[in-house]
Amino acid sequence: MSTQLPESETETETESDEQAPSAPVQQQRRMERKRARAEEEEREAVEEETELDGETYTLKVFRYDPEVEGKKRPRFDEFVVPYHKGMTVLDALMYARDHYDSSLTFRHSCRQAICGSDAMFVNGRQRLCCKTQLSDLTDPVRVEPLPHQEVVKDLVVDMQHFYDQMDAVEPFFQTNDLPSGLEEQHQTRENREKVKMSTRCIWCGACMSSCNIAAGDNEYLGPAAINKAYRFAMDEREGEELKQHRLEILEQEHGVWRCQTQFSCTEVCPKDIPLTEHIQELKREAVKNNLKFW
Amino acid sequence: MHEHDVVVVGAGGAGMRAAIAANEEGADVALVSKLHPVRSHTGAAEGGINAALRDGDSWEDHAYDTMKGSDYLGDAPAVETLCQDSPKETIQLEHWGMAFSRDDDGRVSQRPFGGLSFPRTTYAGAETGHHLLHTMYEQVVKRGIRVYEEHYVMQLAVTDHEDPEARRCHGVVAYDIKTGRINGFVANDGVVIATGGPGQMYDHTTNAVANTGDGAAMAYRAGVPLQDMEFVQFHPTTLPSTGVLISEGVRGEGGILYNSEGERFMFERGYANNVGELASRDVVARAEQTEANEGRGFENDSVMLDMRHLGEERIIDRLENILHLAEDFEGVNALEEPMPVKPGQHYEMGGIETDENGETCIEGLYAVGECACVSVHGANRLGGNALPELIVFGARAGRHAATRQPETAQIQTGPSAKSEDGHVDTPVTPGEIDAGSEDVVADGGALLDAPAPEVVERTVARENARVEELMERDGVNHAEIRADLQQSMTRNVNVFRNEAGLKQALRDIRAAREGYRDVAVSDPSRTYNTDLLHTIETRNLIDLAEALTLSALAREEFRGAHWREEYQFRDDEQWLKHTQVAWNDGRPDLYYTPVILEGEGGEYEPKERSY
Numbered sequence: 079m080s081t082q083l084p085e086s087e088t089e090t091e092t093e094s095d096e097q098a099p100s101a102p103v104q105q106q107r108r109m110e111r112k113r114a115r116a117e118e119e120e121r122e123a124v125e126e127e128t129e130l131d132g133e134t135y136t137l138k139v140f141r142y143d144p145e146v147e148g149k150k151r152p153r154f155d156e157f158v159v160p161y162h163k164g165m166t167v168l169d170a171l172m173y174a175r176d177h178y179d180s181s182l183t184f185r186h187s188c189r190q191a192i193c194g195s196d197a198m199f200v201n202g203r204q205r206l207c208c209k210t211q212l213s214d215l216t217d218p219v220r221v222e223p224l225p226h227q228e229v230v231k232d233l234v235v236d237m238q239h240f241y242d243q244m245d246a247v248e249p250f251f252q253t254n255d256l257p258s259g260l261e262e263q264h265q266t267r268e269n270r271e272k273v274k275m276s277t278r279c280i281w282c283g284a285c286m287s288s289c290n291i292a293a294g295d296n297e298y299l300g301p302a303a304i305n306k307a308y309r310f311a312m313d314e315r316e317g318e319e320l321k322q323h324r325l326e327i328l329e330q331e332h333g334v335w336r337c338q339t340q341f342s343c344t345e346v347c348p349k350d351i352p353l354t355e356h357i358q359e360l361k362r363e364a365v366k367n368n369l370k371f372w
Numbered sequence: 373m374h375e376h377d378v379v380v381v382g383a384g385g386a387g388m389r390a391a392i393a394a395n396e397e398g399a400d401v402a403l404v405s406k407l408h409p410v411r412s413h414t415g416a417a418e419g420g421i422n423a424a425l426r427d428g429d430s431w432e433d434h435a436y437d438t439m440k441g442s443d444y445l446g447d448a449p450a451v452e453t454l455c456q457d458s459p460k461e462t463i464q465l466e467h468w469g470m471a472f473s474r475d476d477d478g479r480v481s482q483r484p485f486g487g488l489s490f491p492r493t494t495y496a497g498a499e500t501g502h503h504l505l506h507t508m509y510e511q512v513v514k515r516g517i518r519v520y521e522e523h524y525v526m527q528l529a530v531t532d533h534e535d536p537e538a539r540r541c542h543g544v545v546a547y548d549i550k551t552g553r554i555n556g557f558v559a560n561d562g563v564v565i566a567t568g569g570p571g572q573m574y575d576h577t578t579n580a581v582a583n584t585g586d587g588a589a590m591a592y593r594a595g596v597p598l599q600d601m602e603f604v605q606f607h608p609t610t611l612p613s614t615g616v617l618i619s620e621g622v623r624g625e626g627g628i629l630y631n632s633e634g635e636r637f638m639f640e641r642g643y644a645n646n647v648g649e650l651a652s653r654d655v656v657a658r659a660e661q662t663e664a665n666e667g668r669g670f671e672n673d674s675v676m677l678d679m680r681h682l683g684e685e686r687i688i689d690r691l692e693n694i695l696h697l698a699e700d701f702e703g704v705n706a707l708e709e710p711m712p713v714k715p716g717q718h719y720e721m722g723g724i725e726t727d728e729n730g731e732t733c734i735e736g737l738y739a740v741g742e743c744a745c746v747s748v749h750g751a752n753r754l755g756g757n758a759l760p761e762l763i764v765f766g767a768r769a770g771r772h773a774a775t776r777q778p779e780t781a782q783i784q785t786g787p788s789a790k791s792e793d794g795h796v797d798t799p800v801t802p803g804e805i806d807a808g809s810e811d812v813v814a815d816g817g818a819l820l821d822a823p824a825p826e827v828v829e830r831t832v833a834r835e836n837a838r839v840e841e842l843m844e845r846d847g848v849n850h851a852e853i854r855a856d857l858q859q860s861m862t863r864n865v866n867v868f869r870n871e872a873g874l875k876q877a878l879r880d881i882r883a884a885r886e887g888y889r890d891v892a893v894s895d896p897s898r899t900y901n902t903d904l905l906h907t908i909e910t911r912n913l914i915d916l917a918e919a920l921t922l923s924a925l926a927r928e929e930f931r932g933a934h935w936r937e938e939y940q941f942r943d944d945e946q947w948l949k950h951t952q953v954a955w956n957d958g959r960p961d962l963y964y965t966p967v968i969l970e971g972e973g974g975e976y977e978p979k980e981r982s983y
Contacts, residue, residue: 112844112896145897164613164703176851180903181895185411187580190616191700192502193411209700230550231900237408250510251469260425260459262466264478270471277471277503281410315469 133161136218137170139182143231146181152229154220155179161212167200167219168207171233184233191348194280197287198233199225204284204346224287240283243300247307247327253316269314276309276356278349285343285353297332301343301353304334308356311363322367329364337361373825373832376402376518378773379544379559380566381525381587384412385501385759386741387566388508389461389766390730390773395515399561399774403517404546406524406582406905409509413568413580414762417501418619418693419485420493421763422756423462424455426482429490431455432973438757439969441487441652442750443932444948444978445600448971449782450746453728453768458760461767462494470507472496473690483690484624485756487652487983493756498619498693504759522549524905525586526838528563528594529556529831530734531822536595536954537786541737542824545831547839549905552898554835556828562736562773565591565724566766569742572909573917574717574866575858578610578617587743589912591724592919596732597786597952599745599965600722601916602924602934605753606867608656610716612672616701618694618713620755623649625690627679629660630710631668637675644983651983654752654933657715661867670712678710715867719758721749721933722923725785725952730769733786738769747783747950747967751932783968791949794962796926799875800882802918804958805889842907847892850907857884857910857917865921870937874925881918888914919953922960927951944978 137157143149157174159165168186175182185195189208196207199222201215212219227235257263285301286292292300299307310316311324328334334357343353378394380387383405394401403409424434434455439446462480466472472480473496484491496503512519523546530541543558567587571579592598608629609618623629629649631637638644643659644651651659664673679687679694684707687695698706724732724739726746731738740746741762748761772779822830860880864873888911895903929943930936949964969976 112846112894143897143899145899164701176849176855180849180851180893181897181901183895183900183902187407187411187582188413188416189581189614190416190697192415192499193407193413193580195407195411231897234900241408245513250514251507253469256467260463262463262480265474266478267474267476270474273471274497277506278499280415280502281408310469313469313471 134158135161135170135212137174138218138220139171139174139233140222141232142229156218165212166208167205167210167212167215167221168196170212170219171207171221183231192280194282197224197282197284197348199223199287204288206282206284206348209348224283226287226293227283237283239296240281240286240302243286243303244281244306246299247303248324249303249306251310251313251316252320254319255317263315265313265315273309273312275351276305276312278351279305280349282348284346284348288342288346290340290342291336291338295332295336298336299328299333301357304328304357304360305351305353308360311360325360325364325367328360334360334364373556373558373828374402375558375560376400377559377561378402378564378770379404379557380564380770381405381544382412382566382568382741382743383407383409383519383521384566384568384741385414385504385508385762386766387564388512389763390564390566390738390740390770391517392508392511392515393767393770394774395517397771397774401517402520402557403512404520404523404525404544404557406522406549408521409512409519410506412505413583415502415505416578416580416617417504417759418498418617419621419624420483420495420500420756421458421462421504421759422485422488422492422754423458423494423760424490424492425459425462425480425494426492429492431459433489434458434492435971436976437488438748438754439976440979440981441752441754442748443752443942443981444944444969444976445603445747445750445931445950445967447747447783447968448976449968450728450748452971454748454757454760454764457764461760461763465504465507465763468507468511470496471503483621484650485754486620486623486650486656487754488756493624495621498621498691500759520546523547523555524549524908525590526908527831527835528590528737529828530594530737531827535787537733537788539595540735541594543828545828545835547905549900552901554832554839556832558824558828559736560824561776562738564730564738564740564769564773565743566739566741567743569720570913570916571717571720573858573861573913573920575855575862576610576615577717578607578615579717584909584912585743585916586909586912587739588723589915591732591737591739592915593955594734594737595955596734596737597725597954598722598916598919599725599747599950599952600750600923601720601920601953602927602951603721603749603751603932604717604865604920605653605719605721605933606657606715607718608653608660608715609677609713610718611697611702612674612712612714614701615716616697617718618677618697618711619691620653621691622677622679622694625679625686626682627677629656630676630678631663632670633668635668637663637668647983652752652754652981655983657867658935660715664714672712672714674712674714676710677713679706680708680710719753721745721751721753722920727781727783727785728768729772729779729781730765731772731781731785738773740765740769751934784965787954787963789965790952790963791966792964794926794951794964796922796962798878798922798925800879802878802882802922803960805885839904842891842893842904843896845892847890848887849894850891850910853884853887853891854906854910854913856880857913861917865924868935868937869924871925874921877921878918878925881914881921884914919960922962923951923953926962948978
């Protein structure tokens with residue numbers, strides 16, 4: 079069982095609260111019956127499909143829903159999906175959802191590794207489901223939500239903390255020195271090359287989820303946010319003055335010095351961003367800059 | 373109930389640009405989006421942004437190329453606005469720090485693209501959209517613009533005057549995906565729809581799963597016509613197994629296409645004797661499909677795209693992302709072997725009819741980006757013209773919504789622009805099915821002329837009823853209906869079209885509509901109920917697919933991306949006009965409006981397109 083099971087089944091807003099004024103008892107009963115049926119059908123469907131011909135993969139998928147009786151206690155469901163060449167973990171999840179259990183919930187959109195919404199914990203490692211081939215994994219394939227984040231439902235985690243950390247580094251371009259009108263700022267090819275990898279981040283959250291330090295220190299900015307800061311600190315168009323300002327943000331107590339160079343973020347990054355190196359480089363810049371070790 | 377001056381629905385490139393522009397005018401803006409903004413599909417755009425930035429180029433040349441590319445179905449005032457504003461807006465992105473690729477002198481790089489007479493496509497590697505999207509989101513954060521992420525807008529709150537042009541949009545109703553609560557949003561000054569394309573009506577598409585045309589379908593049902601929906605762009609280079617896009621930049625940099633007989637068919641088979649692979653997209657897509665149909669394709673009916681001769685250094689510098697896509701999604705090392713590619717649904721040229729300010733015929737309702745049809749792409753969009761559309765018309769719509777400045781638009785919208793009625797023989801009665809509780813499940817409808825909060829509240833009540841009904845009852849899973857619809861569209865309303873196929877599609881769409889009467893959501897939970905979300909989306913896909921297919925059946929000519937077996941010539945005499953489909957109480961009403969070919973420097977004379 080994964081480590082990120084919710085600590086307690088706290089009362090979230092249930093649908094009966096929301097509909098209280100207008101929801102007659104009759105409707106609640108119908109909904110209860112429907113829920114009971116839904117659970118039953120779901121089990122049947124999963125069992126039925128184990129009789130498939132041809133090559134299959136078995137998914138063991140983490141399930142949790144604060145509102146549904148049978149899913150309040152987290153569990154794993156098994157789905158057996160027919161395999162075809164080139165099939166990804168996301169394809170398999172979609173197959174399971176569309177054919178067996180329409181309540182199976184996960185984020186996904188572009189299915190080409192650019193929207194960043196389907197990072198999950200697959201066979202014990204943070205991966206983007208859309209670019210992970212089933213054939214690269216051992217069967218059965220265990221799919222869980224990203225560790226160290228609160229689970230909203232099934233494979234969906236709450237990303238708010240990740241976004242908050244991003245916001246903390248002033249994640250936008252700043253300069254006091256813009257050319258006027260139609261004139262562009264110049265940037266050398268070398269400088270663009272230097273920041274290139276850092277600009278590839280798709281905010282999937284895999285790095286943050288893999289980071290032991292972030293897991294233990296909720297205030298640590300974390301690899302994604304530091305990388306975002308790197309992207310601007312190293313961009314020559316912002317100028318020296320702003321670079322100082324950025325370094326001040328980064329060398330705060332829960333900034334770059336928290337990193338213990340375990341490289342887990344770099345290892346899991348689906349866009350191959352050298353996150354750990356970026357963090358180290360910012361540490362060096364901070365030292366050059368004089369500053370404090372926490 | 374939330375209240376803002378301007379409510380923008382959708383937070384991709386167009387939506388965020390609109391929000392920023394409205395914010396700059398001092399408006400209190402809300403971005404309401406079913407995804408987090410950085411998840412938007414703008415991020416998947418690869419090629420670049422066309423802008424006349426250099427000596428030797430001019431906005432007039434850009435406009436000329438665009439009019440020609442559109443097969444003379446673009447409206448000159450819109451096309452000229454696009455080309456005039458694009459340099460300013462592109463440089464604006466640079467000033468916001470966007471990571472454009474650079475020339476040796478430090479200026480932004482530009483490259484050649486299909487259908488362009490000058491290398492004016494400004495780019496950031498082969499991931500321009502990703503950089504544009506993130507740059508824009510950075511500005512949203514910087515300005516503290518309120519973002520309601522993972523809020524799915526299900527309905528517009530519009531008054532119910534008989535005449536659509538007398539209606540007013542007062543806000544929207546959105547489902548908070550995380551909690552299941554249905555909230556009203558009052559928009560004091562305007563609602564901007566920027567929800568992107570409807571690619572999910574096809575099963576082989578470059579579009580994200582979220583691209584279900586929600587905004588276009590909502591505007592359509594609220595009374596705004598859908599314009600030129602028959603013009604669907606099939607991108608010539610998508611990976612056969614997934615539909616993942618391989619940028620036109622590959623051909624722009626010199627990539628070549630060949631068939632299973634080793635012929636460079638764009639030249640050798642005479643499809644485009646002058647520019648070969650760099651002909652406009654409709655031309656290349658048809659060429660490929662013809663090769664496949666005549667047995668000169670590879671398995672999966674694909675052809676090969678080869679970029680090995682460009683050399684590793686140039687590929688890494690300008691097309692690195694393509695290497696990753698080819699490897700991850702097709703298992704091909706594109707440095708060592710060619711990539712299989714085939715045409716795939718990519719872009720809907722048509723959409724919500726708007727003027728150059730993004731405004732529709734309903735007061736206070738705007739649309740921008742792929743969901744809209746201001747008519748810059750006409751019958752065929754040039755590569756590199758979608759991103760400038762987002763920033764140019766996004767900014768204009770945002771500004772206009774916030775200020776209501778009476779900038780007169782030259783493009784007239786709504787039924788009063790009608791030039792003639794359309795007629796088409798259909799094998800089934802398209803449109804509404806009136807039965808039982810259908811109106812609750814299907815639609816808002818039946819709104820009223822009342823103060824804004826009341827209109828919004830009523831809409832919230834109706835949407836609550838609709839959702840309760842969908843969740844309580846038992847029935848068919850929407851996924852079956854969606855899959856049937858997607859397959860029929862791909863089979864019948866694709867690169868090549870004929871009357872029998874289009875009529876079959878209409879029958880299948882009718883069947884989908886009937887099937888949808890019994891649709892039900894089986895997930896009983898209010899928390900993050902994607903079953904509910906996809907069920908509502910599916911209804912939107914049905915309505916848009918129908919408008920598209922009707923428009924295609926009616927247009928009896930061959931223009932741009934719209935190829936008809938029975939009509940192999942462009943017929944300027946009869947068809948130099950825009951198709952409009954209006955909802956009209958559930959019965960699609962077909963009519964036409966004139967194309968505006970008169971630009972600032974005179975008329976764009978329709979000529980034969982040769983490349």
